[in-house]
Amino acid sequence: MPAIFFRPTLFAATLAACLFLEAALAASSRGYLPVPPLALVAVAAWMPAFPVVGRLWLLGSAGFVMDTFGPDPFGTRLLSALAAALAAEMLMRVSTRESAAGRVGVPAALAAFMWLSAPLARASAGYISAFLL
């Protein structure tokens, strides 16, 4: 496999594994216990591994997949993933990625950003659709 496809393939495999785990956890709790958004955490963890162009395409695709299966209106995870992909660039510039805190801190901050920006992204998707369609 060419080196250029190696990381995207690993990224897709991680996303698939997280969706599998989410389904397994939901089935084992029979729906009574909340299942954490593992796919979102995995996506955030992979963000620093790609340059900005690859990040936008890959995370946009991941957002598309998460929105297809997720409970939010379509576009919520997609828009928040795109915003986080751009925010990651700024975060990585200000953080010292070589330190352990930087390695964990950037993905954690991005996961929190994606989680917290979901209501804003949901509202934005709704407003844009209402105005344009």
Add this chain to the structure above:
Amino acid sequence: MMTTTIARKRIRAAVAGAAVVFFVAAAIASQSRPVALAREWIARMGRPLLSAGAYVGGYVRSAAGGDARNEREEDERYLSASAAEIRTLRKENESLRRLLGLKEESAVALQAANVMSYAQIMGRETLFIDRGRDEGIAEGDIVIDEDRLLVGEIMEALPGSSRVSVASNAGRAFSGSLVPLGGDILVKGLGGRALALELIPYDTPIRDGDAVRWMPKGQREGVAIFAGRVVAGTSAPTGAFKTGRAVLLARPDQLERVLVLTRP
């Protein structure tokens, strides 16, 4: 050399811009046919993965000794629904009920659909079904299972598929009534299959095991659809109303087929 670097930067910026434009357009036109087809395709492709996950989760649950408890819960659920239905039927005049039932049921069009995927994130459950706008399904249509238990509501109707938000999801609310003792109430989803019963009149008795019936506005009788079972009697009355808790009777994670009540 310098020109090549600038050209590369421009190409990168153009590709990045294209990604943003492409995905924002997909988010805006989420209900258009091409995007809907892509979503349906992803749902179909992801189905084996999610089914495998659900199988493993079920295996873990049964290995942990949950089978006996599950069977008991299943029996309890079935008995609650049956008992509530019997009480409702007794309450009404048998011959009139039959006539009214026929009349009411003929006014409701039922659309059968297969469940393509089930997902649960942070207590919010969603189903993806293989019937959509092309079959007359619209947002807000009610989804029930084959035992006539309320599953949820269509949150998004795409051309060939739809997404269902389960009735117990946080933010969902519907009007209902208590069976057998009656009384109109407001039912709100809390997530994790829990329902909050609100605006229960002070003088309405409520007991553990009572059923919660889905009752749309303006409909007094007709199709009996049960949503939940009261599990936590009632809290202390505040003012003119009491509150209570119920659990959803339907099992969205185990559904393979559902029925959609489409409006004529």
